[in-house]
Amino acid sequence: MSEKTFSVSRRRLLTATAAGGAMLAAPWAWRRAAAQEKPRELIVRAWGGVWVDSLNEGVSKPFTEMTGIAVRHDLTEDNEIRPKIWAAVDQGRVPPIHVNWDTSTNATKSALRGVTEDLAGLPNLKEMLPAATPEGFDGVPLVNMYSYVYVLAYREAAFPDGPPESWDVLLDPRFKGRIALYDDGIGFHPVAQIAGGGTMAGVPGDMQPAWDFIRKVKEQQPLLGEDPDFTTWFQNGEIDVACTILSNARAARQNGIDVAWTVPKEGCKVDTDGMWIPKGLPGNELHWAKEYVNFAMSQQAQQKWTSGLGLPGLRPGLTPPEDLEGDPAFPTSPEDFERLLSVPTRVLVEHESDWFQKFNEIMQG
Amino acid sequence: MASTIHDKGAGRPVGLRLLDLLEAARELLWPARMAPLTPWLFLLPAVLLTGLLAAGLIPLLDASLRPLDRATFRLAEDYALGNYATLATRPVYGVIALRTLMAGLIVTAATLALAFPYAWMMVRTQHAWLRKLLLVSLFLPFFIGQVVRAYGWLIILGKQGLLNALLDGLGLPPSSLAFTYTAVLIGLVQYMLPFAVLMLAPALTAVPVEVELASASLGARPFATFRHILLPMARPGIVAAGIVVFTLTLTDFAMPEIMGGGGNDFIASAVYDAFFQLGDAGLGAALGIGLTLVGSAVVGVILAFFGLGTLGYVEGREERS
Numbered sequence: 074m075s076e077k078t079f080s081v082s083r084r085r086l087l088t089a090t091a092a093g094g095a096m097l098a099a100p101w102a103w104r105r106a107a108a109q110e111k112p113r114e115l116i117v118r119a120w121g122g123v124w125v126d127s128l129n130e131g132v133s134k135p136f137t138e139m140t141g142i143a144v145r146h147d148l149t150e151d152n153e154i155r156p157k158i159w160a161a162v163d164q165g166r167v168p169p170i171h172v173n174w175d176t177s178t179n180a181t182k183s184a185l186r187g188v189t190e191d192l193a194g195l196p197n198l199k200e201m202l203p204a205a206t207p208e209g210f211d212g213v214p215l216v217n218m219y220s221y222v223y224v225l226a227y228r229e230a231a232f233p234d235g236p237p238e239s240w241d242v243l244l245d246p247r248f249k250g251r252i253a254l255y256d257d258g259i260g261f262h263p264v265a266q267i268a269g270g271g272t273m274a275g276v277p278g279d280m281q282p283a284w285d286f287i288r289k290v291k292e293q294q295p296l297l298g299e300d301p302d303f304t305t306w307f308q309n310g311e312i313d314v315a316c317t318i319l320s321n322a323r324a325a326r327q328n329g330i331d332v333a334w335t336v337p338k339e340g341c342k343v344d345t346d347g348m349w350i351p352k353g354l355p356g357n358e359l360h361w362a363k364e365y366v367n368f369a370m371s372q373q374a375q376q377k378w379t380s381g382l383g384l385p386g387l388r389p390g391l392t393p394p395e396d397l398e399g400d401p402a403f404p405t406s407p408e409d410f411e412r413l414l415s416v417p418t419r420v421l422v423e424h425e426s427d428w429f430q431k432f433n434e435i436m437q438g
Numbered sequence: 439m440a441s442t443i444h445d446k447g448a449g450r451p452v453g454l455r456l457l458d459l460l461e462a463a464r465e466l467l468w469p470a471r472m473a474p475l476t477p478w479l480f481l482l483p484a485v486l487l488t489g490l491l492a493a494g495l496i497p498l499l500d501a502s503l504r505p506l507d508r509a510t511f512r513l514a515e516d517y518a519l520g521n522y523a524t525l526a527t528r529p530v531y532g533v534i535a536l537r538t539l540m541a542g543l544i545v546t547a548a549t550l551a552l553a554f555p556y557a558w559m560m561v562r563t564q565h566a567w568l569r570k571l572l573l574v575s576l577f578l579p580f581f582i583g584q585v586v587r588a589y590g591w592l593i594i595l596g597k598q599g600l601l602n603a604l605l606d607g608l609g610l611p612p613s614s615l616a617f618t619y620t621a622v623l624i625g626l627v628q629y630m631l632p633f634a635v636l637m638l639a640p641a642l643t644a645v646p647v648e649v650e651l652a653s654a655s656l657g658a659r660p661f662a663t664f665r666h667i668l669l670p671m672a673r674p675g676i677v678a679a680g681i682v683v684f685t686l687t688l689t690d691f692a693m694p695e696i697m698g699g700g701g702n703d704f705i706a707s708a709v710y711d712a713f714f715q716l717g718d719a720g721l722g723a724a725l726g727i728g729l730t731l732v733g734s735a736v737v738g739v740i741l742a743f744f745g746l747g748t749l750g751y752v753e754g755r756e757e758r759s
Contacts, residue, residue, distance in 0.1 A: 183511075
């Protein structure tokens with residue numbers, strides 16, 4: 074309560090100071106203040122379930138409390154919003170959202186298309202780890218916010234002797250028809266490469282071991298779905314094993330579903346998500362969208378947001394959630410990351426579509 | 439009285455003066471000499487709608503001829519057949535197309551087989567309560583969306599679903615129907631049934647009950663009456679229902695997505711994946727054009743085989759003339 078009172082007082086003080094300064098600095102400052110007029114709301118695209126809940130608690134709610142600007146979350150799938158934004162920018166229309174919370178790979182595709190605003194000037198950017206800023210661009214078209222791991226999630230009751238040690242468990246006849254992967258195979262390609270006897274050096278040049286392993290997995294009749302499907306399938310007893318993001322497995326467990334996770338000996342794929350702002354926003358809305366992204370990088374927001382997700386943020390000095398401390402699926406040190414399988418974003422951008430097609434070809438065959 | 443009607447003066451009723459005004463406006467906009475074209479005027483909305491759809495195919499065709507440039511994630515400026523080559527050379531698209539066509543045939547056959555007796559019963563029953571029951575049962579699913587119905591089926595067919603509870607109660611081994619091709623077909627048949635019944639019912643109503651009675655009185659068994667009387671006379675409805683069910687199945691997205699478990703995609707799923715998952719609008723457009731061509735070709739073959747008259751218009755007019 075006292076914190077809230079302090080917060081309001083400080084805001085009033087800041088507002089009064091800003092207003093006084095603006096009066097003294099007229100007319101330049103007056104024009105700038107007009108350009109930064111607060112919009113009624115900001116629209117931020119997000120994933121549903123634990124993802125949007127964490128964003129809301131960690132970033133959106135505090136942002137609204139600080140600025141008075143409402144934040145509306147648009148739960149359109151990241152793949153579905155992308156063509157809408159691209160079309161809006163190409164046609165000179167105002168894009169449908171202010172901030173896109175996106176996978177780094179998809180965000181990079183949008184950056185290459187030239188539809189992203191430059192975020193280079195955001196003050197909190199310099200506080201982030203180097204991995205937050207993508208390489209190979211003039212400026213900063215997107216900011217990576219945290220990393221995440223595609224773990225091997227399993228139903229504990231199906232593994233009375235302890236967690237599975239290898240991704241080979243997907244080939245166990247006991248689990249035929251009771252395993253699940255993402256419908257485009259995302260998160261599984263590097264794992265299949267190693268489990269199939271290949272090396273990361275073979276990515277992307279020689280991925281035959283991955284395709285051979287995925288063909289064997291296909292014989293196990295896997296279910297293919299999206300984030301919410303995994304929770305439902307575990308809950309309904311449809312599956313025993315799945316390759317899914319740690320946040321989904323953790324949220325399911327926190328909701329009383331019999332799910333645990335592990336990083337098998339072959340490792341797990343690690344990736345990053347980020348935020349970007351589409352071009353074409355009115356000046357004041359662009360300003361506040363940047364303020365939102367900047368706030369998402371703050372210590373306070375990163376701590377609460379990424380703790381909710383159960384993912385390591387890309388800002389130094391964050392405290393891991395108690396239940397994930399020391400968990401290899403929650404990497405915090407270089408040694409932790411060495412156990413995981415990372416594919417450079419530029420490789421993903423260039424080849425991921427081919428991998429999706431190849432995966433689809435095997436699974437639909 | 440007659441002089442009052444033809445009187446153009448101020449004493450005429452307002453209604454008649456308004457009609458005169460409308461008549462004058464009609465004469466101005468559509469003079470009497472244009473009368474032979476009047477039937478075409480009524481076709482105008484349909485022509486406009488079809489034209490709009492056809493016009494929509496032009497940008498789709500344009501996009502389908504532009505491969506994706508992965509350096510900029512924009513479609514190439516120059517035309518090329520790369521997207522169609524991808525469809526031709528990647529076996530997965532052939533598999534998906536064949537699966538979709540097979541589903542179209544199976545669902546159409548199964549739906550018509552179930553819808554025909556349902557519609558006949560609905561039309562012929564002497565019991566008002568039974569007709570109401572059949573009508574309510576038919577219309578209830580319309581109030582429930584396809585997605586909800588698909589999830590309903592998963593509750594029934596799932597590993598811990600109602601079907602397995604029943605089988606378990608009977609001491610039988612559990613079924614694994616959920617997330618299979620069979621599950622998709624079951625869901626589609628249930629979804630299509632009301633459409634087929636609604637198209638068959640008018641066709642069966644048009645068959646006089648006396649014809650069936652005459653057939654029976656001449657010694658025909660029920661199956662013979664069905665085969666030689668009902669089936670031929672209801673052919674317009676059967677063909678129309680078949681075309682509707684087949685084309686709806688061919689383009690369905692939700693059922694294979696939800697009930698197929700990810701491994702039983704239809705062409706619509708491939709179109710979605712190309713547009714959204716791969717971000718390749720050119721490939722998605724090529725798939726869309728392909729789907730349109732396949733659907734149109736199949737309907738064209740059906741109409742060529744049965745003749746346009748099977749829909750009950752041309753032949754009827756020729757017979758009367």
